[in-house]
Amino acid sequence: MLSRVADSIYWMARYIERAENIARLVEVNLQLLLDFQDVDDAKLKEHWDPLIRSTGDEKRFYENNKKANSENVLEFLTFELENPNSVLSCVFSARENARMVRDQITAEMWETLNKLYLFLKSGRARQLFESDIHDFYQQIKEHSHLFLGLANATVTRDEGYDFLQIGSYIERADKTTRILDIKYHMLLPNVTDVGGAVDVAQWIAILRSASAYEAYHQLYVTDVNPAKIAEFLIFSETFPRSIRFCVQKLNECLHRVSGCQLANYSNEAERLCGRLLSELNYGSVEEVFQEGLHEYLDRIQERLNEIGGSTYKAYMFLPPVDMEGEIQVQQQQQQ
Amino acid sequence: MHFDNYTTDGFFDEMFEAPGKVRPHYKVLAERFDRLSDEEFEEKRQAVDLSFLRAGVTFTVYSDNQGTERIMPFDLIPRIIPAGEWELLERGLKQRLEALNLFLHDIYHDQKILKDNVIPPSYVLSSKDFRREMVGVDVPRNIYIHICGTDLIRDDKGQYLVLEDNGRCPSGVSYVLENRAAMRRAFPNLFPAAGVRPVEHYSEDLLKMLKYISPVQDREPTVAILTPGVYNSAYFEHCFLARQMGVEIVEGRDLVVRDYKVYMRTTKGLQQVDVIYRRINDDFLDPSVFNPDSLLGVPGLLNAVRAGNIGLANAIGTGVADDKVMYYFVPRMIKYYLDQDPILPNVETYLPSEKKDYDFVINNLDKLVVKSANEAGGYGMLMGPWASKEEIAKFHDDIQKNPRNYIAQNPISLSRHPTYCGEAGFEGRHIDLRPYIICGEDIKITPGGLTRVALRKGSLVVNSSQGGGAKDTWVLYKE
Numbered sequence: 012m013l014s015r016v017a018d019s020i021y022w023m024a025r026y027i028e029r030a031e032n033i034a035r036l037v038e039v040n041l042q043l044l045l046d047f048q049d050v051d052d053a054k055l056k057e058h059w060d061p062l063i064r065s066t067g068d069e070k071r072f073y074e075n076n077k078k079a080n081s082e083n084v085l086e087f088l089t090f091e092l093e094n095p096n097s098v099l100s101c102v103f104s105a106r107e108n109a110r111m112v113r114d115q116i117t118a119e120m121w122e123t124l125n126k127l128y129l130f131l132k133s134g135r136a137r138q139l140f141e142s143d144i145h146d147f148y149q150q151i152k153e154h155s156h157l158f159l160g161l162a163n164a165t166v167t168r169d170e171g172y173d174f175l176q177i178g179s180y181i182e183r184a185d186k187t188t189r190i191l192d193i194k195y196h197m198l199l200p201n202v203t204d205v206g207g208a209v210d211v212a213q214w215i216a217i218l219r220s221a222s223a224y225e226a227y228h229q230l231y232v233t234d235v236n237p238a239k240i241a242e243f244l245i246f247s248e249t250f251p252r253s254i255r256f257c258v259q260k261l262n263e264c265l266h267r268v269s270g271c272q273l274a275n276y277s278n279e280a281e282r283l284c285g286r287l288l289s290e291l292n293y294g295s296v297e298e299v300f301q302e303g304l305h306e307y308l309d310r311i312q313e314r315l316n317e318i319g320g321s322t323y324k325a326y327m328f329l330p331p332v333d334m335e336g337e338i339q340v341q342q343q344q345q346q
Numbered sequence: 347m348h349f350d351n352y353t354t355d356g357f358f359d360e361m362f363e364a365p366g367k368v369r370p371h372y373k374v375l376a377e378r379f380d381r382l383s384d385e386e387f388e389e390k391r392q393a394v395d396l397s398f399l400r401a402g403v404t405f406t407v408y409s410d411n412q413g414t415e416r417i418m419p420f421d422l423i424p425r426i427i428p429a430g431e432w433e434l435l436e437r438g439l440k441q442r443l444e445a446l447n448l449f450l451h452d453i454y455h456d457q458k459i460l461k462d463n464v465i466p467p468s469y470v471l472s473s474k475d476f477r478r479e480m481v482g483v484d485v486p487r488n489i490y491i492h493i494c495g496t497d498l499i500r501d502d503k504g505q506y507l508v509l510e511d512n513g514r515c516p517s518g519v520s521y522v523l524e525n526r527a528a529m530r531r532a533f534p535n536l537f538p539a540a541g542v543r544p545v546e547h548y549s550e551d552l553l554k555m556l557k558y559i560s561p562v563q564d565r566e567p568t569v570a571i572l573t574p575g576v577y578n579s580a581y582f583e584h585c586f587l588a589r590q591m592g593v594e595i596v597e598g599r600d601l602v603v604r605d606y607k608v609y610m611r612t613t614k615g616l617q618q619v620d621v622i623y624r625r626i627n628d629d630f631l632d633p634s635v636f637n638p639d640s641l642l643g644v645p646g647l648l649n650a651v652r653a654g655n656i657g658l659a660n661a662i663g664t665g666v667a668d669d670k671v672m673y674y675f676v677p678r679m680i681k682y683y684l685d686q687d688p689i690l691p692n693v694e695t696y697l698p699s700e701k702k703d704y705d706f707v708i709n710n711l712d713k714l715v716v717k718s719a720n721e722a723g724g725y726g727m728l729m730g731p732w733a734s735k736e737e738i739a740k741f742h743d744d745i746q747k748n749p750r751n752y753i754a755q756n757p758i759s760l761s762r763h764p765t766y767c768g769e770a771g772f773e774g775r776h777i778d779l780r781p782y783i784i785c786g787e788d789i790k791i792t793p794g795g796l797t798r799v800a801l802r803k804g805s806l807v808v809n810s811s812q813g814g815g816a817k818d819t820w821v822l823y824k825e
Contacts, residue, residue: 013600017613110402111576114588114595118401125402170613268613326613332599334633334645341603341634341646 012170016115018327019108020171023116024178026105027124030098031155032186036062036193036220037088037098038148043216044081052078059084065189066096089140098151099131117165120158127154176264177322184257185315188308190220191244194237195305211235217244221252241304242296254311255291262288265322279321287314348379348387349764352772358504358761359774360425371428371822374540378533379423390532391422391766397531403524405810406579418521419815421765424529425777425797426540426820432793435498435506438690439781440789441680443494446511446667447785448683450490454480454663464682465675469699472750473672474720475665477628479635483652485661486559487786492659493552493623494783495519495796498690500761507693507758509778511676513660513667515625518796519548519782520583521816523590526794529818542820543793548782549590552623555786556591559657560620567620567657569593570610572601574626574642584625594619598626603646606653621657628662670719670753671697694756698749707754708745711738714754716745729806731757760806763817765799776800778808779819793821 040062044050050058059079063072068087071094076083091097095104106128113121130136130150140147159179166172194217214235218224221244230247231239247253262284263273271277276285299307354362361372368376379387395417398404404415427435452459453470454477460467470476495516497509526545530537553569560567573584575597588595594610601619602609609616624631630640632647650656666672674695677688696703696714707714711730718726728741745752762774781795797817798808808814 012613013594013596014611014613015597015600107576110581113402113582113585118589121402122400126400129399329599329611332602332645334641337602337645338634338638341632341649344606344646344649345635 012115012174014327014329016112017170017174018323019112020115020174021178021322021327023105023108023112023124024175025182026101026108027155027158028179028182029096029186030101030105031152032183032190033066033088033096033098033101034148034151034155035222036065036190037085038145039216039220041081041085041144042219043212052080055080061193062088065193068094068096085144090137102127102131102151115171117161119161119165123154123158123161127151170268173264173268174326177261177268180257180261180264181315181319183252184254184261185312187221187244187252187254187257188311188315190217191241192305192308193217193220195308214240223250223252226250238296238300241299245299246291246294246296255288258284258288258291261318268326278325280318280325283314283318283321287311287318348382348772349376352764352774354762354774357759357774357776358500358502360500360761360763360777361423362764371426371825375424375426375536378536378539387422387766394420394422394528394532397528398524401524402582403521404582406577406581418810419801420525420528421799421801421815421817422529422532423764423766423772424818424820425763425779426822428822428825430825431506432821434689435781436791438506438508438688439494439496439783439791441684441686441689442496442508442511442676443491443783443785443789445676445679445683446494446513447488447490449679450661450664450667451488452683453666454483454490459679459682462682464678465672469671469675469750470666473666473669475628475663475669477663477665479648479652480661480663484654485651486561486654486657489559489785490661490664491667492555492559492661492785494785495780496783498779498781499693499758502759502761504761506690508673508676508690509693510670510673511667512780513664514627515660516780516782517580517583517625518780519792520586522782522792522794522796522819523548523586525796525816525818540820541823543823545792545794548784548792549587551784551786551790551792552587553591553593555784555790556593556621556623556657556659558786559659561654561657562620568610568618569621569623570596570619572596572598572622572624572626572644574598574630578625580625587623596622598640598642598644601644601647603644603650606646606650607655608644608647608650619656621659623659628665631662665720668720670717671699671750674753693758696754698745698752698754703754704749707752708742711741711754713757715757716741716752716754718744719751719753729757757806763797763799765801765815765817767801767803773803775803776806776808777817794819 040058044058056079063069063079063084072087076087087094087097089098092100094100106124109116109121109124162175194213214237215224218227218240223244227240227243230243243250243253245254248255250256265281265284266273269277269281271281276282352362353365361369363369398417398420404417406415449459459465460470491513493516495512495518497512498506499509500506522545556569557567570593571584571588573581573595575581584595596610600610602611608619610619626642629637630642632643632645633640634645635648648662651658651662673692674697677692680686680688696707698704698707711728714730716728716730728737730738760776760778763777764772765775767773777797777799779795779797782792784790797819798814799817800806800808801815802813
């Protein structure tokens, strides 16, 4: 497979996964807001700030917005094209990458992505956003699920599929760390509220943001318990959005691409991924809290970045062609 | 019911011999459309447009800095060609392509046709697309034009004429295939009744030809399509063909030449490429010999061609045959190389660079169509009878300065075809036809082609970049 194509497939998958996660995150937090009483500016800021921070775009947001109220934040995270992490930007980027590799993905996948793009570009998207915001985000999530489902059902299991999975799982693992991290930020100002009604609502929102509410309750027939939720989202071996699950899949895909055995490694990406996986396989939530949830998640994000970077180096990076040098060599050969 | 008010206005009409009198090969279609209510027709029309949009069957409009993609307007009434007529076209096109390939081989080798003064040598040697670098180079199987899109028109008597041969990178074949798919969805029951020949084997024929020109035949050759990239107006088509054939689509930056061989840069290192269907013009193909500023091409590609390590379709240097001045000489080529008379005539053409034509052209600009020799897409044209004084004066000057760069033709009253025109219902609109010819082990012409239609009333310009649309083209098994 062409390196350039592998790169585009990887980013296509990352962007569509990102769009879905942002849509879910925004929607859940919007719903959560309905449970609050006496919402003033300060409370709103407190509520939305962590969200903006979670996508890493705090600076960009405050450059153009004074207040973090619902309207501004929703606009920024949904439609703002200058924000590369808005839903709209992500869908456009996913589609642009898909367009570059249209010959490598199936017609069904392309059409799903293109349909979502056309919907978002049309006036209907805005209308739906105003009239039924939940349905609006639902559309985005559904298209993303459809896209992944179609990939699962229509793509030949070859390198292209592996790079698609690598993109999806890196992005998903990263987003799960960010969703969990939101709670850390929320906790800080009002430590006294721990265990209160608002706190429970917030932890439930975290679970919903990761599509984990039902799964969590099937496993733990208990109350909403912060430690258990963190344990579930980080260490579950079977829940498809837990960090461990994603890294495990990521590790498998990387090894499939190289053909190297699972217990071994043939490049830096595999080495880093294998190491992170063993840490997750043998880690415990107690250790996480000892280190500090935020610090722990930060570290995981960094390591996911490193894995992404070394995957890029191993397979996608094209040393730029020295055009002038090439031209000279070729002209000499003509003599 | 739909065609009740349809008038032919004295033009040659493809569907009607006279108002109210349908030509026999259109009968089945006319009956089907008669049974269709306005609402049904509108529904089908919208469904087809929507399916094109969703599938991304689009071309990119450059003028727009957003790089907007548009669908080509599609007209639901197909153009129909009966078996006998098609057989004539096939023979004529084959003859033409054979002559053109012999011509290209000749001018890049012995130049007999120039030595015998059948074509004045200066015309060929001064063509900006004549590639000296290709002189004496052997290309696989001696084929130069592998894919040709020849534009045909019909005059006021219904006679087919050749308008030009596109022997560089003709595009549009993806629309032929997509249009057919859309028509099959819109009118599923009509096809068996009408007896339409299929077009879907085009990509198979194309792949077979590409493999045929591979320098290696003892293993499965690696084939790739070379595209300028995602912003090219025909990018959809490049992807479409790659997908249909199951070959790689590559950009210049994906390729390198080492030791006179072409390689792709893959996740597993360099992999040799044997055949390239290039959709980039010569100028941008190899910056080490042609345009040095081009980032689209691959330095060393020409070296690989000369070493015989790569099959390139179309070959480098075929642009000469696209030069409109050379078009003037195609009937002579047919006579010279094949000793035959042309089956399909040219439009009567004048060369201002020939003494005998110069005065006539200069004095009759208001009656002639003038085309510059190397433009495409409907640019660089003067439509004398409809032009302003300023336009005519400008061409007058330009021709005086550089007569070699122009040809002039009598305006042809293009045939018309019933076309849906919104509120006005069905009206006659001018059309042309671009069949796609593949030259490999033998010459294959896909039965059909792209019928382009000038959607504006009275307009003769069918180019999609200038407001043209398309129709499905049906070639029938029978008369």
